[in-house]
Amino acid sequence: MLRVIVLGAAAGGGVPQWNCGCPVCRAAFDDPRLARTQASLAISADNAHWFLINASPDLRQQIIATPQLHPRAGALRHSPIAGVILTNGEVDAVAGLLSMREGSPFSIYAHDKVLAILRANSIFNVLNESIVARRPVATDQPFEPVLPDGALSGLQIMAFEVPGKRAWYLEGQAHPGGDSQSGDTLGLTITDKSTGQSLHVLTACARVTDDLKARLAGAPLLLFDGTVWRDDELIAAGVGTKTGQAMGHIAMAGDDGAIAALADLGIGQKLFVHINNSNPALLAHSAERGQLETAGWQIPADGTEVTL
Template identity: 40%
Template sequence: MALASRKASAVKIRVLGSAAGGGFPQWNCNCFNCDGVRHGTINAVSRTQSSIAVSDDGVDWVLINASPDILVQIRANPALQPARLVRDSGIAAVLLMDAQIDHVTGLLMLRERGSPLPLYASAQVLADLAHALPITRVLGHYCGVDAHPLAIDGAALTIAPLANTTFLAVPLLSKAPPYSPHRDDPHPGDNIGLMLQDSASGARVFYAPGLGQVTEAVEAAMRQADVLLVDGTCWSDDEMITLGLSKKTARMMGHLAQSGPDGMIALLDRMPARRKILIHINNSNPILREDSPQRAELAAHGIEVAFDGMDISV
């Protein structure tokens, strides 16, 4: 990705990783998809664990979630390493959607910063990362963390140095991570969706890599968006059970499957957005195979599948 001059422009989103936790192929999985992509016997490409980067000038970026694959993702995206100084990064800040392992452990890889890492997350997420999984305490012995509690009351914010992008948290109904002391006692802020808005044009992107239940507030936010970048984890609710990979349904794991009368496809069909894109694709999902019937069904509904390196401009 070429570096750009500092000037007002459209919000830019780079998909750093498009897979669910474990990536694709998952290290210990020999399902049809994982075995096939390893051996080149299916029409599919590898993917790292889900994360996006947001910029409005192509120079400074806000990282949305920090996956365990962050170092691979930085190497694959030169704009995140602009080399203006002997030690440098294009990552100006990190915003977390939740405290899940596959969204936060990459923070540890940023420990060599020369200044405290600006970190935006809900009070619930910051508490989990200070105590239950004490990543912020560990980072205190390295670069340090400049924590910013993220409001979930409908107030938008800007994150310096991005001057032309606003960020608005939309609370989701879902569980905290398994390690959280309130795993079975959900709190507002455990998980959020995120509305990104270009302050000049007013164009909006709604991002929710984990979306298990669609409340009235969430559906209203989705209807306002020009681009939807949302949960594509599983094709069917019983997918993981059928393949012998888990005893949990997609909904039990906090994800709305694509198929079925109440699935993601039916939801997206109701939305006026000009682009509808699925992200956070689990290794079991047949939509990873570009020539699968399920992939063709998505295309028939005007739904895209995110891939690592995908660019989205608003």
């Protein structure tokens, strides 16, 4: 059985963001039920060994809040986390790796360009490569991640190119992984080999192409980039100077937004993740939340588990 736990559903900064007084953050400071940690997922085919999709800066907090990720009872040192699969090199996808530096074996799976970012920053050397293997992922070539003892996980993962951009902290700088436009933003198709059930994860996506529609059509479960409600949201709210597109994220709403672009594709469950604190759809009784729920989408709380 394929299991996925939404460890966190927010974009960088979380909800509430520590220094933000926007309407959503104000509401979340007053009502902890609105709070969301930064986006990360956990997946498993056997409910015993788990792989993380991205390692958010809130990872330690997320592990503590998730019993499935706790050390085994009676073990002095143990973790059910067998690996981390990175879909990009943004801070909110990789910073949590530094919370996993205490010597437990696991593997990091990422595109060569993202692995190059880790190599270029010596702080990630706290993850001893003799214990924490770094395994390159090629696009459109399925692979089966392994457990720390080398056994197969029962999961098949296919990484694929998604319209996006390089990490913002690399803008105007030479990319450690070279100038190729590929590899900075990946989507994942994750399949339980024993049941054939699969899901798609796209925590960042700048636009929905016809090829992407064909890939996602009929999927039983989709977790998709929900960063902003409207493209100019941060500018209109006075909390930023970039559009969603400039940051590599499609808006939820609008004629070219995710809700419209992914309608009528026969997708079963549709969950938005990586939701920015500026997004009014985070408010349960907002008009925006009503519109997305009417369209068949959900905004998950941290800790939401879905099984296939």
